[in-house]
Structures are given as structure tokens and as C-alpha cells.
Amino acid sequence: MPDPSAIERHLAAARASLRRVAVERFADVLAAGALVVDIRPEADRRAEGELDGAVVIERVHLEWRLDPTSPDRIAEAVPGRRVVIVCNEGYSSVLAATSLVALGVDATDLDGGYRALVAIGSPLVRSGTT
Numbered sequence: 001m002p003d004p005s006a007i008e009r010h011l012a013a014a015r016a017s018l019r020r021v022a023v024e025r026f027a028d029v030l031a032a033g034a035l036v037v038d039i040r041p042e043a044d045r046r047a048e049g050e051l052d053g054a055v056v057i058e059r060v061h062l063e064w065r066l067d068p069t070s071p072d073r074i075a076e077a078v079p080g081r082r083v084v085i086v087c088n089e090g091y092s093s094v095l096a097a098t099s100l101v102a103l104g105v106d107a108t109d110l111d112g113g114y115r116a117l118v119a120i121g122s123p124l125v126r127s128g129t130t
Contacts, residue, residue, distance in 0.1 A: 011091065014098045020111040021084055023120050030124070034082040037066065039096055040114060044088060049128040051086060051114060059087075062096055067103045083107040089115050 004012070021029050030036055030053050038045065038054040039062060055076060057065045064072040068079045077083075083105055087093035093109035100107035110116070117125050 011094060014094045017101070018094065018097055018108045020090075020094070020108055023110065023112055023116045023122070026084075026110060026117065026122065027124065029082070029084055032082075034084050035066075035076050036084045036086060037062070038086050038114070039092060040087055045128070047128045048088075048114065048118070050126045051117070052124045052126060054086060059092060059096060063099060063103060066100055066105055066107075068105070077105075080106060085109040087113045089113040 036051065036054040038051050038056050039059045040048075041058060045056070055074065057074070062085075064070050065074045066077045066083060067073055068077050070077075083097075083100060085093040085097045085100070085107060086109065087096070090109060090111050090113040093113060097107040097109040112119075114125065
């Protein structure tokens with residue numbers, strides 16, 4: 001078996017550095033007041049559906065909008081508030097969460113992403129238009 005690629009090693013290290021949220025616990029985390037941020041591209045949200053209770057911030061703007069010290073932050077980005085990042089399958093979100101942690105944000109991600117919520121039939125997902 002070949003050695004893992006650099007990105008596979010990077011993802012493994014990022015996953016190991018976070019306390020990721022299991023899909024079965026996602027509703028509890030949301031109910032506890034975590035800020036859930038959906039970073040999926042608009043085309044994916046349109047095709048696959050929306051996530052109830054999530055703030056949509058595409059990946060390209062994430063750090064500026066969630067850094068509590070940034071003049072470009074959203075009102076919900078307050079020091080000490082837990083942030084859970086959601087992408088399609090938990091790859092981009094884990095990298096995004098570690099980037100936020102480096103800025104001092106209490107961040108993690110949803111293990112398995114939006115598609116894992118769909119797979120368990122979560123009532124928090126709304127069907128897409130296509």
C-alpha cells in the first residue's frame with residue numbers, strides 16, 4: 001500500500017486536533033447554542049438542500065466573518081461561542097475549523113458533513129430544488 005498523500009496526512013492531523021461533532025449529537029450541539037456555519041457552495045445548497053439553523057458563509061470569507069476581532073465579522077461571532085462548520089462530507093470543514101482554531105475561535109466541524117445528516121434522516125435538512 002502506498003504512503004498516504006500529503007493532503008491525507010494533513011487531514012488526519014486536522015481531524016485528530018479537533019473534538020468533531022458526530023451527526024447523532026448535532027441537534028444537541030445546535031440546541032446548546034453553537035453557531036453552525038454551512039460553508040457549502042451555493043450550487044450544492046441549491047441542489048442538495050439547506051441546513052436549518054445554520055448561517056451560510058462560503059469558505060472564501062470564513063475567517064474574516066468569524067474572527068471576533070475582525071472588523072468584517074458577523075454579529076454572531078462572539079468570543080467563546082462554539083462554532084461548528086459544515087461542508088458536504090467533512091473534508092473542507094475540518095480544514096476550515098482548524099484555521100479558525102488558529103485564530104482563537106472555539107471551532108470544530110460536523111463529522112461526515114451535510115450528507116451524513118441526510119443519510120440519518122435528520123429533520124434539520126431541507127431538500128434541494130433539483
